[in-house]
Amino acid sequence: MTDAPLVTILDDEPAIRDILTEALQDAGYRTRAFSRATEFEAALRSVTPAVCLVDLSLPDRDGLTLVHRLALEQGAKVIIISGRAQVQDRVTGLELGADDYVTKPFDPAEVVARVRARLRTPPRPAQTxxxxxxxxxxxxxxxxxxxxxxxxxxxxxxxxxxxxxxxxxxxxxxxxxxxxxxxxxxxxxxxxxxxxxxxxxxxxxxxxxxxxxxxxxxxxxxxxxxxxxxx
Structure with a gap:
């Protein structure tokens, strides 16, 4: 389990964090969950997640701004999980660099499948x-x-x-x-x-x-x- 990919969960709803944590751990992933963007950003100084699950409606930060920063500065995949189901929200999130967009309510198994799909990307050659x-x-x-x-x-x-x-x-x-x-x-x-x-x-x-x-x-x-x- 110590070598399993780390998936971080950023959502201010305790029930959502618990559901995702349980589903991902059952699938063999390590997890860390956060309710505030400030806590999450502080943790990024010492951990390197493989995938970040990010809610857009955060109490202390605009989720879209955070997604943009993660996409440009971090090596993690970013999957938005949000109650915003409008097409424009999806487009904006993807334009800012998110790898995927899941709307609430969701099936935890679908989220696990999307995480697994993002991590299936094959290694790239050494040329940079x-x-x-x-x-x-x-x-x-x-x-x-x-x-x-x-x-x-x-x-x-x-x-x-x-x-x-x-x-x-x-x-x-x-x-x-x-x-x-x-x-x-x-x-x-x-x-x-x-x-x-x-x-x-x-x-x-x-x-x-x-x-x-x-x-x-x-x-x-x-x-x-x-x-x-x-x-």
Whole structure:
């Protein structure tokens, strides 16, 4: 159990924390639960969770701001668990870097499955930088560089970008993305991919109506058209 992945739970509802703690521990994960964002952030100085479950409606901090910080600064996967079921809340959470979004009420078994799916992502090669055109993607500190200026990207966006850069000029289907990135099939996964690809296109300065690098092949998937050199 000491080598099991650590899953942190940030939710101000004791019942939710208890339900998730029990379900995750029964599945073999270590857990730590927090009711306040300040407690959670303090704990991050000494622990490195594999997955963070984060509620958006926190009493002492805006959950979306915290998700954005976790996505950019921490190596953990982030799954939002929230009572906010509106599409815009889902889109915003995914745009800020969350890996998945689960609405309340939920089945604990589904949350465990989503945690397991996120941790199934296969190990990546040792190369940490990839150059394409005028851009360099740095995966050691999650940034795109052009003309000496860096633009940060989230770990979730980086997973998608790396998938494209490892298979340039090849069709990448939704099924391939799901298998490679450890996603759970369904609208939530498709929405997450759409958001991340849209964010990457924006950071790469792509014309959304006629992108040069990340092309959508409607009904099939995506193709990355650049020439890529890894180092």
């Amino acid at each position: 930088s990839a150059r394409f055109g005028d851009w360099t993607a740095h995966f050691d500190h999650f940034a795109l560089e052009k003309d000496g200026t860096e633009t940060p990207f989230s770990q979730a966006e980086g997973e998608v970008l790396r998938l494209f850069l490892e298979s340039p000029k090849r069709l990448i289907t939704r099924a391939h993305m799901q298998e490679a990135l450890g996603g759970t099939a369904g609208d939530s996964f498709d929405r997450a991919m759409d958001v991340r690809i849209s964010r990457l296109r924006t950071k790469l300065g792509e014309d959304p109506k006629n992108p040069r690098l990340i092309k959508t092949i409607y009904g099939a998937g995506y193709i990355f058209l650049g020439d890529v050199t890894w180092s």
